[in-house]
Amino acid sequence: xxxxxLAIADDHKIFRNGLKATLEDCADFDLVIEASxxxxxxxxxxxxxxxxxxxxxxxxxxxxxxxxxAIKQKYKDVKVLALSMFNEDKYIVDMMKAGASGYLLKNxxxxxxxxxxxxxxxxxxxxxxxxxxxxxxxxxxxNNSNNPSQSxxxxxxxxxxxxxxxxxxxxxxxxxxxxxxxxRTVEGYRAxxxxxxxxxNLVGLVIFAIKTGIIxx
Numbered sequence: 781x782x783x784x785x786l787a788i789a790d791d792h793k794i795f796r797n798g799l800k801a802t803l804e805d806c807a808d809f810d811l812v813i814e815a816s817x818x819x820x821x822x823x824x825x826x827x828x829x830x831x832x833x834x835x836x837x838x839x840x841x842x843x844x845x846x847x848x849x850a851i852k853q854k855y856k857d858v859k860v861l862a863l864s865m866f867n868e869d870k871y872i873v874d875m876m877k878a879g880a881s882g883y884l885l886k887n888x889x890x891x892x893x894x895x896x897x898x899x900x901x902x903x904x905x906x907x908x909x910x911x912x913x914x915x916x917x918x919x920x921x922x923n924n925s926n927n928p929s930q931s932x933x934x935x936x937x938x939x940x941x942x943x944x945x946x947x948x949x950x951x952x953x954x955x956x957x958x959x960x961x962x963x964r965t966v967e968g969y970r971a972x973x974x975x976x977x978x979x980x981n982l983v984g985l986v987i988f989a990i991k992t993g994i995i996x997x
Contacts (some may be wrong), residue, residue: 784901787813787830789795789821789847790863791839791994795886801832802890807889807899832897835880837864837871845878850880852914859900863893876983878987882906903951905982932992934976940994942969 786809790796803809812828815821821833823848830845833851837844847862852951862875862883872883894906899906906994932940938959945955952966961969973979977988989995 783810783831784808784810784832784897785810785828786863787815787821789815789833789839789844790814790820790836791816792836799893802893806857806894809894810962818850819842821847822850823897825829825855825858828976829858832859832861832901834863834893834897835860835875837862837866845874848875848878848880851930859899859904859996861896861906863888876981879963879981881982882908886907899949905949906924926969932994939973939976942966943973943985943989944994946970946973947986947995 785802786797788799788811790799793816796816799813800811802899803811812830813821813833815824815900817839822842834845835848839847842850844862844864848862851858851860859881860875860879861889862872862880863886864871864883865886867885872940881904882896884896884906888896896906896908900975930960940957941959945958952960952970955961955966956963975987977985979988986995
């Protein structure tokens with residue numbers, strides 16, 4: 781398998797250089813884009829498409845939330861990993877709602893950054909203390925839904941089983957192995973789950989699972 785293609789979007793050159801040094805020490809990564817703001821990044825994506833983007837939030841011209849929203853609308857398979865100095869729930873929630881697959885603080889250890897990139901690439905999402913179950917509960921509390929028992933009536937046992945495994949951060953391959961299905965079949969189940977729950981990302985699925993009692997917090 782080839783290297784994971786990465787992009788960095790951050791307006792602080794000193795931080796970009798430090799991050800580049802960390803990434804260059806990992807043989808699994810290939811840095812293909814370096815941008816100082818969201819607008820510049822979007823222009824570069826027309827020429828080369830990375831697998832994972834390390835995205836700052838506060839940038840001139842176009843911030844990380846706006847940029848992530850635009851990227852996920854046009855390049856759905858590109859993963860965005862927020863890397864910010866802000867630890868407030870508002871920024872975390874806004875980035876996840878925009879389509880980010882994880883959220884790290886800039887003072888994270890190099891090992892965690894490397895782990896997060898690989899996890900986002902292979903499993904779609906990376907959860908840590910900043911995307912804790914407490915935050916998911918807060919999201920759930922702010923999200924209106926139908927009556928839980930009525931909602932669950934629309935799901936069969938296998939769909940609920942797949943949803944539970946998705947919320948445990950299992951990849952499609954891991955789900956397929958656990959319940960003896962093909963990866964393509966699991967992908968079909970995931971697509972139906974997003975459609976039935978009207979969720980745009982994993983956060984929405986987790987919120988639904990909490991509200992309906994599929995997973996406990």
